[in-house]
Amino acid sequence: MHLYKSQPLKVYNSLKGKKEIFESISEGYVGMYVCGPTVYSNVHLGNCRTFMSFDMIFRYLKHLGYKVRYVRNITDAGHLENDADEGEDKIAKKARLERIEPMEVVQRYTVDFHTILQKFNFLPPSIEPTATGHIIEQIEIIKDIIEKGFAYEINGSVYFDVPKFNESHNYGKLSGRKLEDMISNTRELASQDEKKSPQDFALWKKAETQHIMRWPSPWGDGFPGWHLECTAMSTKYLGETFDIHGGGMDLKFPHHECEIAQAEASNGVSPVKYWMHANMLTMNGKKMAKSTGNNILPEEIFTGNNDILSKAFTPTVVRFFMMQAHYTSILDLSNDALLASEKGYSKLMDAIGAIDAINTSDSSSIDVVSWRQKCYDAMNDDFNSPTLIAHLFEAVKHINTLKEHKATITESDKNLLKATLNAFIFDVLGLENKNVSSADNDKLPDVVSLLIQLRKEARDNKDFATSDKIRDQLAALGIQLKDGKDGTTFSVS
């Protein structure tokens, strides 16, 4: 019944720097935590790629039969500007600039985040907790860490004592850094820093009087450090040790390194069995940055409203484009790449739509069973979606060959082929079928069939002026007719 028993999965563990056989801590169950967005502006397309990678991973784990608890947080406090005036909270800053309440900022961009993800056909996580909803838990962890001697309070703020922690633990094991190197590479700053060591990081920050996002604590009014929320929420919902922790490559250090330190200091055990990091998205070969203008919002792709694009692209085409690269590779977005993906996606959907009409035989000239296993092998190899897609196009070729009666397939193989394609394309990759007509135009197939019939009659009478008129005018409406061995089909673009 459970596929995971027959389909051994390997994942690349950033902590070890190699692929490992995936064995969940509790058989049949997977706990997965992914660092969610800081909701102070519209969700970045690069962020979407990270979350989409983990959406696909979530989907495949579920497909394998695991019961997955997927926790993805919303950071609505504590994430400070690192290059701004005074280390202001990103959300508080936005609120100040727009003269609205911080929670209005949070609400606006949380809604934006959910809207975009829905367009991309994301599955909702099992739990989507917020940092502000877990202040009490965070304070408890800080108390615990202080008690164990790995943190100190000074002037109403609490800092994690990294050198102390490093004496008995390994700070830097995830990012491959050594504390000594970090110390020698740190610029000497003017010594007004209240931290004992530049490597120390804040668990709790004292709120200055003008700081509006503040909570009471044993150390006075303040707010939690950014790294702490993830430790608090992952521990609360997934336990002291859980299976998978994911996030963007950019969070590896310091964020994830600090999470490990906090959890080990507090619980005495390493929090995560498999660390997984998704790689970055670039555009036209360069990093995406608002400052250089080399940046694009998801909505601008859906509308085509951006200078680098020649047209609009649907969310599912963008999703297909992203799935064509491995999640650990840098992916480069460009108009040409999206155009190529759009055509490939179309071809895939046309094949899906053509399966039902295929005639079956007593024997198969296609080995569907081993093809299916190749699809699983690809996904089992650290979620290799691009290789999976290569295999899906093999199936496309098979389907088209069958359509031309140049191959044969049995009824059961045909059903297996169809079920496998549906499972991987829609359940695992999360693509949506554009050929499935919506309620608004569900009469379209009948109408087009009528026109196809009229065109056939015209062609039979050698009235090519009429037949071409039907074909060309439908094409102008975005409906393409395709003449095949068994008559004419159509697709809508």
Add this chain to the structure above:
RNA sequence: GGCAUUGUGGCCGAGUGGCUAGGCAGAGCUCUGCAAAAGCUUGUACAGCGGUUCGAAUCCGCUCGAUGCCUCCA
């Protein structure tokens, strides 16, 4: 400067120590009333320079380039 990831044919992108990735674009053929679609055929790719090896794009070293990070603090 340090750490990490990375550099594949016109474009996007997999992969392995010796055996086809795949998609898009291009070329030829088949089919077709003509197209389109589809099928078949077609590409002296693996940043550069050394090394290991019978053999490396795949392992090692160096060089060059790309991407991320270098800590809540000016």
